[in-house]
Amino acid sequence: MFVSLNWLKNYVDIDSLSSEELAEKITKTGIEVDGIEYIAEKSRGVVVGYVETCDQHPNADKLNICQVDVGEEQLQIICGAPNVRQGQKVVVAKPGAVLPKNFKIKKVKLRGVESNGMICSLQELGIEEKYVPKDIAEGIFVFPDDVTVGEDVEPLLNLNDAVLEFDLTPNRSDALSMLGVAYETAAILGQDVKLPEETVHSAAEKAADYVSVSVKDPDLNPYYGAFIARDITIKPAPLWMRNALIAAGIRPINNVVDITNYVLLEYGQPLHAFDYDQFGSEQIVTRRAGQHENMTTLDGEERTLSNENLVITNGKEPVALAGVMGGLNTEVTDDTTTVLLEAAYFAPSTVRTSVNDTGLRSDSSTRFEKGVDPNRVEKAGWRACHLLETYAGATILAGPVSFDALDRSEKTVEMETDEINKRLGTAVTADDVVSILNKLQFSFEQDKDTFVVHVPTRRGDIAIFEDMLEEVARIYGYDQLPFTLPEGASQAGGLTGKQQLKREVKQYLQSAGLMETITYSLTDEAMIDKLISPELKEKRPTPVQLAMPMSEDHKYLRLSILPELLKTLAHNRARTQSDIHYYELGSVFVTNGEPITRQPDEKLRLAGALTGLWISHPWQQEKKPVDFYLVKGIVEGLFDYLDIPAAFEQVELPDMHPGRCATISINDRTVGFLGQLHPAFEKSMDLKETYVFDMNLEAVLDDYTNTTGYRPIPKYPSIARDIAFIVDEDIKAGAIQEAIAEAGDPLVKNVQIFDVYKGEHLPEGKKSIAYSLFYQDPDKTLKDDEVEQSYQQIVSTINEKFNAYVRS
Template identity: 55%
Template sequence: MLVSYKWLKKYIQIEDLTAEEIAEQLTRSGVEVDIVTPMNKGVKNIVAGKVVACEKHPEADKLNVCQVDIGEEELAQIVCGAANVGKDQYVVVAKVGARLPGGMKIKRAKLRGQVSEGMICSLQELGFEGKLVPKEYAEGIYQFPTAVTPGEDVIPLLNLDDHVLELDLTPNRSDCLSMLGVAYEIGAILGREVTLPEVKEVESTIEAAGTVAVSVEAKDDCPYYGAMIIKDVTISPSPLWLQTTLMAAGIRPINNVVDVTNYVLLEYGQPLHAFDLERFGSKEVLVRRAFEGEKIMTLDGAERTLSAEHLVITNGKEPVALAGVMGGANSEVQQDTTTILLEAAYFSGITVRKASRDLGLRSDASARFEKGVDPNRVKEAGLRAAAMISELAGGTVVSDVTEYDALDRGEKEVTISLAKINDLLGTAIDTVTVKTIFNKLQFAAKEDNDIFHISVPTRRQDIAIEADVIEEVARLYGYDNIPATLSYTATTPGGLTELQAKKRKVRRFLESVGIHEAVNYSLTTAEKESLFEKRSAERIKLALPMSEERSTLRTTLLPHLLDALSYNKNRGILNVALYEIGGVFHTNEAALTTQPSEKTYLSGAFMGLWYEHAWQGEKKPVDFFVVKGIVEGLLEELAIDADVRFDQAEVTGLHPGRTACLKVNGKSVGVIGQLHPNTAKAWSLPETYVFELDFHQLADQDEKVVRYAPIPRFPAMDRDIALVVDENVKAEEVEQVIHELGGDLLKHVALFDLYQGEHLESGKKSLAFSLRYQDPEKTLTDEEVTVVHEKVLVGLEERIGATLRS
């Protein structure tokens, strides 16, 4: 909603406040003002002029030499290239030394040998948007519709001394889609009275030829329809004040009749429509639902096919308007119109919204009907428009308002206690203050023992329940005056849940090691997931998907992460590491009769280099052990107190020899591995590694209790051993045996070498371990270490057949 500051001053006394101060007050009360735009974009020294003479330039066919009266002793000679310039026109002149938008300065010049002392301007050259300029002046110079005084400053004439406030309204504040609504809002904030426009009584000459019949079939869709006939109108450009007012509000002037309906639309928030009665086709108005497949040509020149859910205005036979959205081209007010049928009606917001959405047609009228208009302003707006048309177009009203009226104009009643207001806001506002706020809002309120019985004016369609009233009290009391309190009770303490805290910890860890978070849709395709999971019966398909690519609830996060990797690779970004924490959806039944279970998964995908040092020429590509190390670090970060193992596994979609299953206390909680070459080919990816973990299972594990130990005072002794074992023996098994046999003195075991090949028997391999012995109470001797070490070697040979490599 664009609000003209000058126009606003007609309804409320705000001369002591600037437009910026008004904007600040509105924003602080909950009606956000995005920007305040001055209409004057740097224009100065611009005056009105009269073209006294206009002749063709002797040296240029497309130029004219004009003698212009600009209120000075001598006429100013101006060379003008506009095709529509002519004698006796009243025009806008930028004098020598004038400034135009963008800092352009007008200087005395010579054009093809003729002196030019200024410039005759178009509205676009003064900073008006082209889409708001009247069509007849879309090209060429602007001409005043009536005589003006040569030399008069045009800045106030063209409303360039105005400021426009752009309101960013929430859907519930439909009352502020009108100048009166904004005036009421400012009046409530400042505690000032609103001056309503005077609706002049129009002397109607009741004529038999002026009667019109109104009937409504769709009574729920149109509880009120009023019509008036105005004859002998003269269609012409609107007065300058009306044109500039509409342009400031973002509406292009058209003619005096249409401009009046738009003016009242902005003033009252009530859409109106004017039909050319002769083109209307009859003196019968019938409001009904459209027939299935019925067509109408709307004012924008498009033919639209209607359905039985759309509401139309007809002449008894054919549609002449799409109710509440747009008029029809067959009854449009045109230059030769002399008699109009003026409509003021109340249409159901749901019906208007459905038509607007179905037909892809949104208008200023539909935006207001959708959100709700004031039922008590409908007829008043029609009378206001009729009076203005009579004044500006010379029309004569030849009928009373013919109407169908079943409209509920009753006010809503809301009851609320002072205690409820203060409890919800955390304040200690007294009764007098609350009553003052209701008086400022012009809400009729009766108070009885701190219980308020409020009658809400119909202009405030958004006030219906206690919470709405409390919001109004908070806005007018001032959000800055509400004390900051901690929302805390004995039963609902604030803070993160345990799961939220662990999610945050995981994000911090993964981002600290250089992995970026991805956020994807929860919808995918069965085809992509089939590369990782073959059981299509367990996928949940949408009944009405928005697209084929978003037709199935995901059961894994990996396809979306691979999409992201592929997207980056196709744009030359080859080193990418991503992770995502998100929901997946599983079910065990082909025909859904119960809700699917939602689980939280943590997944990652990696391709390219993990580390690169350009200066030293050092490059570390991502491999299985990089990803395994990240997952191990993640488990350490979560302090999981459980038996954690990585077992070789075969998983659909992953490389059979480079995949491991993560088990916690013997239960599988995720996988790590390289993409199978066929899977990588499906996404056109290079060697890519992934992990996917069931986050809920990890988060449910007990955390290790942190225990601190003193720094060892006595030195440790290291022994290295190279063991020859069968090639099917896992290093993990050997390490477990070493730990068991080493007892309390063995503090650390690490594998540092694997060897197979020459000097070893076929089917054998060599595993080299480093063992560290240490006693916290004394310095170990070689003899003590040797005893334990020999025990380890003997035990390894007895249990797994390991021998020392010679």
Template identity: 50%
Template sequence: MLVSTKWLNEYVNIEGIKPEDLAEQITRSGIEVDSIIDRSQGITNVVVGYVKECVKHPEADKLNICQVDVGEETTQIICGAANIAAGQKVVVARPGAVLPGGMKIKKAKLRGEESNGMICSLQELAVEGKLVAKKYAEGIYVLPETAVPGEDALALLGLDDIVLEFDLTPNRSDALSMLGVAYEVGAILSQGVKLPEISYPESTEKAEDMLKLRIDAKEDNPMYVAKVVKNVKVGESPLWLQNRLMAAGVRPHNNVVDITNYVLMEYGQPLHAFDLDRIGTGQITVRLAEEGEQLTTLDNVERTLHPHQLVITNDKESIALAGVMGGLNTEVHEGTTTVVIESAYFAPASVRRTSRELGLRSDASTRFEKGVDPNRVAAAAERAAQLMSEIAGGEVLAGSVTVDELDKTPKRILLSPDTINNHLGMKISLEEMLSILDRLQIKTEAVNGKLVIDAPTRRQDLNIEEDIIEEIARMHGYDTIPMTLPVTESTPGGLTPYQAKRRTVRAFLEGAGLYQALTYSLTSKEQAQAYALETAPVTELLMPMSEDRSVLRQSLLPHLLEAATYNVARRTDSVALYETGSVFLGKGEDDLPKEVEHVAAVITGKWVDHAWQAEKKAVDFFVLKGIVEGMMNSLGLLKGLTFEKADVKGMHPGRTATIRHNGENIGLIGQVHPSEQKKRDLKNTFVMEMNLEKVLSIETEQLVYVPVPRFPSSSRDIALVVSSETSAGALENVIRNAGGKLLKDIKLFDLYEGDNVEDGKKSVAFSLTYTDSERTLTDEEVVKAHENVLNALTTEAGALLRG
């Protein structure tokens, strides 16, 4: 909402108050002032000029030599505007003038002819092109004949004005009008509001004799007021009216349309003007549209209507979309002589639905959607009739054609002063509360220790106790609310063990080089159970946005793979992402899905890329396996962590494993199946997903300090020939169980298949470390422990010692 301070001053006295101070007070009271706009833009030395003579430049076809009276003298100015002509009053920037952007005007010669200044368009005075009347959209701006040469053009154009731009919250629709803003500013400054005085001569002829009205959809349109104005002369609006509309961000058209827009901005009540002769039937009927009914709106777009959309008709065809936009077939034009002024109350839900379905928003629909003041509907029509009488020379017919079944009773709210103070933690006196409500012009009585409040209908946002408490708080001053700490026995806040562990997981993965991703919880039915660690009935949305977002996910991996594809397609060759988020399994309590937190990761491309050292290493299964082991180690859960070969749909059959902890399945790790990689345009891609809730719920042993060994250790290397199907993990378990307390460390350091190893066999080499923290081991003790290991490998795993 753009608020001209010059216009505002007509309703509430703000003389002598700096715009910056006024903006600060308004912001502190609850309506944020986004910006303060100086319409003069630093312009100086711009005056009214009278073009006495205009002839073509002898050396340039598109230039004109003008003799211009600027008050104190007649001077020569070269002008290239196509619409320049003798006899016009124009805006002249004299030599030495400063225009927006700091441009200075100097005397100059154009093709040999002297030019002493510049004849200006409104755009050159920093008025947006979309706000300039179409007649002057190209070329210079022509002032009214009453303009006096030499007088200040800025004042004449209303550019000596400051405009406040409000950033309104949806509940403050009352401030979408100048009167609404005046009530707000009046309350802040403890001043009354001066309302427009409405009076005009009425014809002896009655409006109801020329126009009939019927409402067939009274739920959507409980009130409709029509005024009839005859002998209207359609033309250009007076300059003051155009100036105010442009200051409010509205483009002038003609005096009739401009008056409806002016009253819209003044009262917040949308109006529409019909050409009565174009209505044709002398009848207005408000009804719901018929299926497939066509209407060409004022923007010259033919629209197909639906049965629940409210339309204004002439009892034969639609002539307007109620509350949204008028129809082209009854538009006011230069030949219009009789105007019907429509002022109505349309149900917000009806207007909102029509506007949304047709993709058509207007200043009128914006206000109707939020709810207009029922008590301004008739007043706005009277105000428009007055202005048409004064500005367009119209003859207003007696009375109005009206249907009124609208409840205009103010909302009554009962509230205790103690309740207000208890909510705010303050001690505001009853007298101060009554004073604030009186300044806001909210009718209030104190009865038996309670405030009996009749909320004015202009304030559609005042419905419950809390709304009144907010009014008192903001007008008393939010900055005066005392800062107090709650008086209670409390303990310092902190993270739960689960939250702390989750942060440890995120910190480790980010430290390992993975970026956190956040993806949708909604997915398609086809992707819902892909890569799921645990499947259950899917949860479908009743009203999904699209088929791709119609069910809740049961795995994080499909969307992470989509993110990887998106990045790779944009020339990010190496991608490493992780996510912690919820998956949703079947139905739990109250028919709601069970929500389980998972962690997942996807990596593809290069893991090491040191160009200077000419070192490049692609990601592989063991990179991601190492990340998982490091993450589990950071949680103190490395002991008991194992990986077992698995066969999972969508995963590489030879490079996929389940992740287990003490035998319990907690996740999945492996390479995406080559066919799936090809479909997603990915190179070798490795993924991991774990049940984070299960992992973080595992109890860990208390950390115990182990001194650095003072005694030397002894190492033994063994190379074993085993079946190709035997996993290194299974051999490691056998070694660990057989090694006893002296075996401290096991490392796999070699795997070989090929020459000198028979088919179906492989060679696996381990390095074993034996030590005792209390003494130095003898060779006999190490040999005995090592033989136990070899015997166990032979008997339990069928391994042969390789020579």
């Protein structure tokens, strides 16, 4: 909503405040003023001039030499506008004048003839082209005759106006009208509202002789008033009205259309003017549209309707989609002489439906959708008739013809000062409440500290005590509320164990060198089934798809964090950021079966993606690319950190390197996977060698048990023994390690691999794996023969189990 302050001054006295001060007060009291716009930049030395003569330039076809009277003097001005004529009153920038954008007017010679100033268009005065009436868009502005030659144009054209831009919250539709804004401003400033003139000298002739009104569905259309205005002359609206519309962001058209728009903005009540002679009948019938009924709206579009839409008909066919748009055939034109003026109340629900069905949203529909003031519908009609009488020469017939089942009653709200203070934490008195209600111009009955407030219908947002509480609080002033802290019983706040653990997991990964990311939960069709962890894939989840995605890129809820995470790696690589080590913690969305009827399970997963160099220290020739074991080390470190034993097993998964991928499991249950991406997949994503991990963090954290005991520090020394086995190449080091630990139990406390070798000195198809074994007895110092015995036990077990032999 654009609020012209010059317009607002008609109803409430705001002269004591600057526009900035007023904006600040309005903002603090409840309507956010988003900005203050000035109609035009300051001009200087621009006055009304009278074109005495207008003759063609001898040396230029398109130029005219005008002798212009500007009051104190007569100026010869060359003008190129196609619409300049002798006898016009025009805008003249005299020599020395300054127009917006610091455009200085000087005496010049044009094609050999002196020009002492400029005759201006509205655009040249700084008015935006879109508000300039179409017929003068290409030419100069022409004043009506009643302006005085030599007068400053600034007030005449409202160039000194400031416009407040209101950012209205949905509840404050009362401020979608200048009167509503006037009441709000008056409440803030403690002033009265001066209401507009609505008197009409009705003719004896009755509107009812011209038209009848019949309403088929009073729920959707509880009031319909039809006014008849005869003997109309279509011409431009008065200058002040055109100025007001331009300030409000509406382009002036002609007096009839401008008057309906003006009253729409003034009262917040949309009106519609039909050309009576084109109406096609003498009856108005409003009804629900038939299923698949067609009509052509004002914009020339053919619309197919349903019975949720309300239409205005002439008894035969629709002439308007109620509250949204009129029909093409009944539009007011330059030839119109009799106007049928509609002032109606349409139910918000039907207008809302029609707007959604047609996509047509207008100043009218916006107001109907929010619910107009039932007590202003007919008044707005009278106001428009008053203006038609005054500015279009109309004769208003006795009327209106109406259907009326409209509820105009006021809601009542009860309140007590005690309860107000209890809720607000204030100490307002009954007198304070009286003063506030008076400022709001709400009527009320008072019994000491108890009030029964009659809420005016213009404030449709107020229905219950809490609504009135807000009114009291905001007029009292939110800045007058004290600062207190809750007095209820205090409780210890905190994170749950799982929330704490989640933070620790993040801290671990960050100290391990990974950077946290947050990517989009929505992914595209090509990616939705990629890199889903095997234990999840097994469940054959149904991808959750948006009903109306904004783009193909964000259409499905992810089943894996990795695809969007990998996109960020590609984004970085494309910007020469090639060493990336990222992780993300977030939900994936799992459901089964179609159609989807339940909320999907949201599984918390932890994923990482690493590519490029891990260590880069060139001058010391140190360069370590990210590899499988780096990523595995980070994952293993996490499980160590959480003290959860995890196992890794070779696996082949789609889009993963067939030889470099492992499942992660705890207690024989797969919880995730890690490995290198398949080179073909890497290429398809514009990535170089990239390693990923992904796990069900919820399952991992469920397995976490907080250590509350204590493991004694061993008192006796440990003994280390090294051993190397030669085995077939395809034997897994992990399996041997496990077998060693088992055979060496309980004396072997730790087994570490320190060498893996293939090649020279070994038979074809064989490899050597060397382990360090650490023996320890918690209760005594180990003896050599005990260690030797265990060592031999391990050797024979491994030899047997893996067809291995000890490398000497």
